[in-house]
Amino acid sequence: MPEGHTIHAIAGRIEHAFGGTRPEVSSPQGRFAESAALLQGRELVSASAAGKHLFVEFTGDAVVNVHLGLIGSWVVHPGPAALNPVTGQVRLRIAGELATADLRGPNVCALITPEQQDAILARLGPDPLREDADPERARTRIQRSRKGIGELLMDQAVLAGVGNVYRCEVLYRHRVDPFTPGNALKRKTFDAMWADLVRLLRIGLTYNQILTMDDQIDEAEALIAAGDADTVQTELTGRRLGEHFERRFWLYKRTGEPCLVCGSKVRSQVVAGRNLYWCGRCQRRH
DNA sequence: ACAGTATGGAGAT
DNA sequence: TCTCCCTACTGTG
Numbered sequence: 001m002p003e004g005h006t007i008h009a010i011a012g013r014i015e016h017a018f019g020g021t022r023p024e025v026s027s028p029q030g031r032f033a034e035s036a037a038l039l040q041g042r043e044l045v046s047a048s049a050a051g052k053h054l055f056v057e058f059t060g061d062a063v064v065n066v067h068l069g070l071i072g073s074w075v076v077h078p079g080p081a082a083l084n085p086v087t088g089q090v091r092l093r094i095a096g097e098l099a100t101a102d103l104r105g106p107n108v109c110a111l112i113t114p115e116q117q118d119a120i121l122a123r124l125g126p127d128p129l130r131e132d133a134d135p136e137r138a139r140t141r142i143q144r145s146r147k148g149i150g151e152l153l154m155d156q157a158v159l160a161g162v163g164n165v166y167r168c169e170v171l172y173r174h175r176v177d178p179f180t181p182g183n184a185l186k187r188k189t190f191d192a193m194w195a196d197l198v199r200l201l202r203i204g205l206t207y208n209q210i211l212t213m214d215d216q217i218d219e220a221e222a223l224i225a226a227g228d229a230d231t232v233q234t235e236l237t238g239r240r241l242g243e244h245f246e247r248r249f250w251l252y253k254r255t256g257e258p259c260l261v262c263g264s265k266v267r268s269q270v271v272a273g274r275n276l277y278w279c280g281r282c283q284r285r286h
Numbered sequence: 287a288c289a290g291t292a293t294g295g296a297g298a299t
Numbered sequence: 300t301c302t303c304c305c306t307a308c309t310g311t312g
Binding site: 068069070071072073088089091104105106107108273 | 300
């Protein structure tokens with residue numbers, strides 16, 4: 001269930017739970033056992049995210065690089081390992097007195113060096129969730145490309161952290177035809193979509209849920225303004241995953257159903273390896 | 287029991 | 300463009 005907001009949320013929880021401590025590191029499943037043994041007894045310095053990549057840094061220039069892929073998950077449970085029995089395929093477990101974090105089904109779980117981490121960072125486009133993101137890098141690449149914007153948004157070298165739901169929904173929110181060539185996309189349109197992604201991903205990160213409907217966004221921002229966000233971000237496990245708001249989108253997985261604005265049937269087609277949903281009437285080149 | 291699905295991406299062809 | 304990997308859960312027989 002991971003787009004960039006999920007990965008940043010996990011990094012925050014890992015750092016909050018284990019930063020500055022020397023947790024137990026193990027691989028109940030066995031597939032990361034050798035590396036886990038090397039990390040045992042070291043201090044966990046920090047956890048951070050870039051796009052959909054997660055980095056957990058330990059002392060001694062050891063970095064665990066995790067990529068959840070399509071089906072991975074990393075859940076931080078309250079309480080020590082003794083109170084959290086292993087179930088299923090746990091590739092990596094990090095456990096301390098206060099929390100236990102179980103990683104399952106990752107696409108990547110590897111022990112790397114800081115240099116290798118730099119190499120990964122270098123090939124990622126700007127991440128709307130990072131303060132150091134430079135949207136001009138993404139804009140330049142898009143405006144030099146003849147590929148459709150619906151394809152470019154999924155290219156992590158162009159823009160890091162956006163996945164299939166945010167791609168479909170942000171294009172709809174700005175009424176942009178997904179097949180608009182990058183070099184035909186207006187600068188103003190890109191700037192507006194980038195600003196929107198920054199906003200949407202932040203809300204998604206805070207509530208552990210992708211929200212793209214205006215009424216839900218307004219409600220979430222009101223809760224954040226009222227201080228609710230502090231509660232959410234300091235909880236070990238975050239909000240009960242996906243339960244805080246009703247699951248509802250403009251287009252995502254609504255093939256054949258009426259567009260919520262014009263009523264014409266939502267269309268879908270595989271683009272960049274995943275199902276793209278769009279409205280052929282509302283979304284235009286601009 | 288088995289098939290199908292999932293907010294991803296790499297490598298082969 | 301296809302094929303494969305990773306895991307858990309849902310629906311069907």
